[in-house]
Amino acid sequence: MLEVKNLTVRVPGFVLKDITFEVKEGEFFAVIGPTGSGKSLLLESIVGILPENLAQYSGKIVWKGRDITVLPPYRRGFGIVYQESALFPHLSVKENVCYGLRYLKISSAHARERFNLVVERLGIGPLLERFPARLSGGERQRVALARVLMLRPRLILLDEPISALDPLFQDDIRELLQMLHREFGLTFVMVSHNLEDVMHLAQRGAVMHRGSVVQQGRIEDIFERPASTFVARFVGAVNVFPASLEGRRAGVGPLSIKTAGGFSARASGYISIRPEYLVPVLEGHGGSQIENCLEGTITRARQRNFQMEVGLEVQGVRFTALWQKDEALLKRLEVGKVIKFGFSPDHVNVFSDE
Amino acid sequence: MFPQRNRSLFSLWFFVFSLPVLFLLFFPLGRLVTAPSPGSLLLAIKDTEVQLALLRSLLTSLGASFISLIFGTPLAYLLARRNFPGKRLVEGLIDLPIMIPHPVIGIAILGLAARDTVLGDILSQLGVRLLGTYTGIVTVLTFVGLPFFLNTAKAGFEAVPQRLEHVSLSLGAGQWATFFRVTLPLAWRSMVLGMVMCMARALSEFGAVIVVAYHPMLAPVLIYERFTAFGLKYSQPVAVWLIILSVTLFVAMRFLSRPVRDW
Structure with a gap:
């Protein structure tokens, strides 16, 4: 449906390099990466709003088989919702929502019907006469979505739509996006650096780093099977080690760690393990069946949200674990104490390349 | 927090050094405004020559600010939104009228219509004369006021x-619709402010105007004439009326362009 083929965009001080990915109809696709990786530039290139004198293009953006690389934004039929909503401050909510209607060739009865549906589904009825300055962050995002939905866009591009909101409104907008995706079958491309949003909403995605796509695929795969140390660390698989790989074993320093996959020849590469997959092994709590069972010294233990982030050192190799707070466990979490922990070979991700 | 005493001393120093500036700005004007008696002010405004000079000043400077609006807006927008070769040079040239001595501006404008130039020939064939005409006056007023409009309008566009x-x-x-439905409604206050500043500059212009047209006589030229012919006492009432006119106009325009909606 949307194909970005070898897209290179040069703007002063930044280059988007050879971007290739595909978004299928009805899919929720996430472009993730740290700040400054080129995510928003990619989004603006897809919408077509980069000034000609500022950007130099090569490659193609194809929509349903048609090359739209040089098509002006007002002919593309894509909607964009920015982090800061970008509502027109001089227009009321109603005027904002109806802004694009005059460019659609639909009857006024049809427009009214669509307006009523959008207002009802997004719950913005009581806001219609207000001006954007008098709206909360969550309300603004609802109005920005309504403004886009009025046009029944082929594709909705979301530029960090949730991150700037108060935590109170974040769930609200997340659920709203999920509802729109489910009920209206809309296609979304969302740019975000918030992993929670991505996990919650997207099915597939691409990870960007310094203007390039470094990994793409199913979101689960990106989180569970990162293909480089950068992606591993970015998606929170902080236990990344260079390893010598042979058979079903990875040698990390003096440690020999069992892996799920096998290697016929001796090779060098990396392994990553998500901190959630490291489990404490306490007496009387089972855990003896865990294959990779290690004994480590606690180097740090601090609260992170409702979990404990625990630093563990095993023969000079440093691990980080995220453990649920548990009374029996909390008693044991004292810096300098030795504790047993383990992880399944299935949770050891092996990759060859930086 | 640092001690309150230090803060007070800091403010006191700044206040003391501000006094000469405030004195220089307000004392001469205050003195001027209060010098003529109400009777002499009334007498001056009843004088047809004064009325006509003020009216001419008002209309020609208004004309200059509207010309700046119509022809300056596209350039201000381009400077705010686009990059093009020579942009810095254009920005430098725009500020030139602020720096050049004003009689030089008058001479330069008159040079446009010189008979031995191509443009002069064209203007002459079209029947356009600059020397001693309203066309000449409005041209120089636009020239001196335009930088003020351009810079203010450009800042307004940049703020959108x-x-x-x-x-x-x-x-x-499309681009036109976007300009008229989004950019202009958000930048128009800056444009009005630019017009006010352009008009203020034009109303006060004397040096360039006197080179291009002694007659038809504008208020600043009349003030000068009365000062040289009859002295300070006779020029002051006209000067006060020019100040009253300017202040009234600017307050009215600022009032009209104030934000009325809460955004």
Whole structure:
């Protein structure tokens, strides 16, 4: 449906390099990466709003088989919702929502019907006469979505739509996006650096780093099977080690760690393990069946949200674990104490390349 | 927090050094405004010559500010939104009228219509004369006032977030529609302010005007004439009326362009 083929965009001080990915109809696709990786530039290139004198293009953006690389934004039929909503401050909510209607060739009865549906589904009825300055962050995002939905866009591009909101409104907008995706079958491309949003909403995605796509695929795969140390660390698989790989074993320093996959020849590469997959092994709590069972010294233990982030050192190799707070466990979490922990070979991700 | 005493001393120093500036700005004007008696002010405004000079000043400077609006807006927008070769040079040239001695501006404008130049020939064939005409006066007033309009309008366009224009484009509006539905409604106050500043500059212009047209006589030229012919006492009432006219006009325009909606 949307194909970005070898897209290179040069703007002063930044280059988007050879971007290739595909978004299928009805899919929720996430472009993730740290700040400054080129995510928003990619989004603006897809919408077509980069000034000609500022950007130099090569490659193609194809929509349903048609090359739209040089098509002006007002002919593309894509909607964009920015982090800061970008509502027109001089227009009321109603005027904002109806802004694009005059460019659609639909009857006024049809427009009214669509307006009523959008207002009802997004719950913005009581806001219609207000001006954007008098709206909360969550309300603004609802109005920005309504403004886009009025046009029944082929594709909705979301530029960090949730991150700037108060935590109170974040769930609200997340659920709203999920509802729109489910009920209206809309296609979304969302740019975000918030992993929670991505996990919650997207099915597939691409990870960007310094203007390039470094990994793409199913979101689960990106989180569970990162293909480089950068992606591993970015998606929170902080236990990344260079390893010598042979058979079903990875040698990390003096440690020999069992892996799920096998290697016929001796090779060098990396392994990553998500901190959630490291489990404490306490007496009387089972855990003896865990294959990779290690004994480590606690180097740090601090609260992170409702979990404990625990630093563990095993023969000079440093691990980080995220453990649920548990009374029996909390008693044991004292810096300098030795504790047993383990992880399944299935949770050891092996990759060859930086 | 640092001690209150230090803060007070800091403010006191700044206040003391501000006094000469405030004195220089307000004392001569205050003295001027209060010098003529109400009777002499009334007498001056009843004088047809004074009325006509003020009216001419008002209309020609208003004309200059409207010309700046019509022809300056596209350039201000381009400077705010586009990059092009020589942009810095254009920005430098715009500020030139502020720096050049004003009689030089008058001479330069008259040079436009010189008979031995191509432009002069064209203007002559079209029947356009600059020397001693309203056309000449409005031309020099536009020349001196334009930088004020351009810089203020440009700042106004720059203050409109480009994202709003992008959103408008993505919602199906073309570039013209985006300009008239988003950019202009958000920048018009700056444009009005630019017009006010352009007009203020034009109303007060004397050096360039006197080179191009002694007659028809504008208020600053009349003030000068009365000062040289009859002295300070006779020029002051006309000067006060020019100040009253300017202040009234600017307060009215600022009032009209104030934000009325809460955004």
